Amino acid sequence: MEDSQDVLICGEAIDGKITTITKELVNIGRELSENLNQPLRLLLIGQSLQGVAAEAASLGSDVYLVDDVPFAESVPERYVAITAEVCQKATPSVIIFGQTDMGREVAPRVAARLKADVCMDCVDLAVEPETSSLLLTKPVYGGNAMAVWVSSEHKPQIITIRPRTASPAEPDSSRKGEIIPLTIKVDSSVFKSKLQESVREEVRGVKLEEAKVVVSGGGGIGGKEGFELLEGLAQILGGALGISRVPCDEGWMPSNLEIGQTGHVVSPDLYIAIGISGAPQHLAGCSGSKCIVAINKNPEAHIFKEADFGIIEDYRQALPPFIEKIKTLKS
Numbered sequence: 001m002e003d004s005q006d007v008l009i010c011g012e013a014i015d016g017k018i019t020t021i022t023k024e025l026v027n028i029g030r031e032l033s034e035n036l037n038q039p040l041r042l043l044l045i046g047q048s049l050q051g052v053a054a055e056a057a058s059l060g061s062d063v064y065l066v067d068d069v070p071f072a073e074s075v076p077e078r079y080v081a082i083t084a085e086v087c088q089k090a091t092p093s094v095i096i097f098g099q100t101d102m103g104r105e106v107a108p109r110v111a112a113r114l115k116a117d118v119c120m121d122c123v124d125l126a127v128e129p130e131t132s133s134l135l136l137t138k139p140v141y142g143g144n145a146m147a148v149w150v151s152s153e154h155k156p157q158i159i160t161i162r163p164r165t166a167s168p169a170e171p172d173s174s175r176k177g178e179i180i181p182l183t184i185k186v187d188s189s190v191f192k193s194k195l196q197e198s199v200r201e202e203v204r205g206v207k208l209e210e211a212k213v214v215v216s217g218g219g220g221i222g223g224k225e226g227f228e229l230l231e232g233l234a235q236i237l238g239g240a241l242g243i244s245r246v247p248c249d250e251g252w253m254p255s256n257l258e259i260g261q262t263g264h265v266v267s268p269d270l271y272i273a274i275g276i277s278g279a280p281q282h283l284a285g286c287s288g289s290k291c292i293v294a295i296n297k298n299p300e301a302h303i304f305k306e307a308d309f310g311i312i313e314d315y316r317q318a319l320p321p322f323i324e325k326i327k328t329l330k331s
Contacts, residue, residue, distance in 0.1 A: 143287025220275025
């Protein structure tokens with residue numbers, strides 16, 4: 001890997017569309033490639049992705065396209081094998097994944113194959129001017145602090161980036177990239193897992209990771225019925241509904257809404273935490289929020305120490321006038 005020469009983004013496409021996090025990574029990768037004076041490439045793996053590749057090229061990145069992997073075979077092991085093979089041929093100096101389900105599965109395994117360093121869940125990348133070393137910022141101690149890690153001389157560097165860390169790249173005809181088809185053959189017989197069935201999750205409204213506003217409820221809500229009020233607030237604000245671990249464990253709400261170490265990691269502009277105590281496991285999933293508003297009747301709740309604004313009140317009393325005020329302001 002001594003001839004490492006470019007910045008490689010490992011992108012994702014769903015339903016024939018490039019994902020928002022991939023567009024965000026293009027913006028991050030472009031700035032990084034300029035600071036390192038290295039070309040920017042984007043890797044797309046899938047089937048029938050010519051349209052997606054054209055869209056990605058319009059964002060200003062050259063595109064490595066592996067366009068022969070049917071969805072039925074899109075298990076992490078296959079992505080690992082293909083990505084590692086591409087990296088061995090392209091010899092990038094930096095490999096960037098999104099901190100998504102696929103990114104969390106694939107990045108560490110690719111790092112093991114390439115004998116590379118890996119830093120997960122970063123929220124900022126910078127380049128040290130004198131040495132050109134990467135400075136990687138990520139939350140630590142359950143989101144209670146930020147640590148800056150300095151990359152070693154070992155190449156390549158593999159990084160995952162938390163969603164909503166940067167704004168999505170927009171198409172720019174003056175920076176159109178080249179589409180480079182690649183044929184990568186992998187031996188499926190060595191895979192230890194096989195995709196038996198795919199069940200599509202029904203998402204109403206905005207996806208949690210992409211939401212600019214998240215309204216989240218915890219054990220203080222008291223039951224399933226209380227979440228109707230929270231869902232109404234989320235809809236008015238054009239946001240998404242989330243939960244802490246307690247509503248999930250109690251069976252009040254589905255587990256796919258959970259935010260925290262065992263759930264989603266979100267970075268909205270506004271995070272409204274209602275009836276949430278503020279345990280480190282939950283804060284690990286929302287510490288990247290630009291503004292946190294806490295509503296809790298317990299004045300000693302830890303969430304108030306992390307919040308930018310706090311309301312000490314029972315949510316049943318606090319939310320109705322809050323919702324009515326928002327309606328008035330929006331009318």
